[in-house]
Amino acid sequence: KAGVTQTPRYLIKTRGQQVTLSCSPISGHRSVSWYQQTPGQGLQFLFEYFSETQRNKGNFPGRFSGRQFSNSRSEMNVSTLELGDSALYLCASRIPDTYNSPLHFGNGTRLTVT
Amino acid sequence: QQPVQSPQAVILREGEDAVINCSSSKALYSVHWYRQKHGEAPVFLMILLKGGEQKGHEKISASFNEKKQQSSLYLTASQLSYSGTYFCGTETPNFGNEKLTFGTGTRLTIIP
Numbered sequence: 001k002a003g004v005t006q007t008p009r010y011l012i013k014t015r016g017q018q019v020t021l022s023c024s025p026i027s028g029h030r031s032v033s034w035y036q037q038t039p040g041q042g043l044q045f046l047f048e049y050f051s052e053t054q055r056n057k058g059n060f061p062g063r064f065s066g067r068q069f070s071n072s073r074s075e076m077n078v079s080t081l082e083l084g085d086s087a088l089y090l091c092a093s094r095i096p097d098t099y100n101s102p103l104h105f106g107n108g109t110r111l112t113v114t
Numbered sequence: 115q116q117p118v119q120s121p122q123a124v125i126l127r128e129g130e131d132a133v134i135n136c137s138s139s140k141a142l143y144s145v146h147w148y149r150q151k152h153g154e155a156p157v158f159l160m161i162l163l164k165g166g167e168q169k170g171h172e173k174i175s176a177s178f179n180e181k182k183q184q185s186s187l188y189l190t191a192s193q194l195s196y197s198g199t200y201f202c203g204t205e206t207p208n209f210g211n212e213k214l215t216f217g218t219g220t221r222l223t224i225i226p
Binding site: 033035042043048102106 | 116144146148154155156157158161163201203208211212213214215216217218219
């Protein structure tokens with residue numbers, strides 16, 4: 001069974017630009033969560049999508065948005081990039097049993113904003 | 115609110131034991147534990163559920179004190195492969211919209 005796939009692996013953008021990251025979950029997993037990882041901050045929850053609906057949202061500004069398609073693939077968009085957005089963005093999928101099922105993470109997209 | 119992990123970092127010799135703690139200020143449904151090696155994705159280790167059920171890894175154990183909203187991960191007879199950053203994640207009741215919130219991690223280094 002293929003794991004969670006994230007593309008691209010690396011991105012370099014300049015301030016003010018926007019970026020779209022993609023995540024393909026494990027087949028059969030309908031829940032997709034996004035996390036931002038920076039040194040010292042751990043994994044910060046961005047949002048979770050289930051059946052094309054945002055089920056939960058973290059404390060990030062509106063520049064961070066996402067969506068989920070009918071095949072459960074998800075995209076995350078960051079508009080008007082800031083230097084502080086440089087981070088590893090991780091996507092994770094799970095079967096939608098919430099607290100009873102583990103997250104399966106992709107290898108992440110490393111975003112560098114210059 | 116982020117759970118609090120302790121210690122932030124620990125260095126052990128191969129064969130020694132380690133305990134990593136995770137505490138929350140809120141009532142918990144579950145506690146998850148993950149390990150992340152440098153440059154890799156976090157990997158699931160264990161889930162501890164309210165009510166005492168535990169699902170996960172063979173060689174690593176954990177406890178969950180529901181009253182104190184605390185969990186501890188026990189690594190016995192540590193191996194070099196145990197090196198990495200350990201994250202606990204907690205889920206609190208939220209009417210079916212529970213989200214998994216992670217601590218800032220504990221960096222474990224095992225030396226020969």
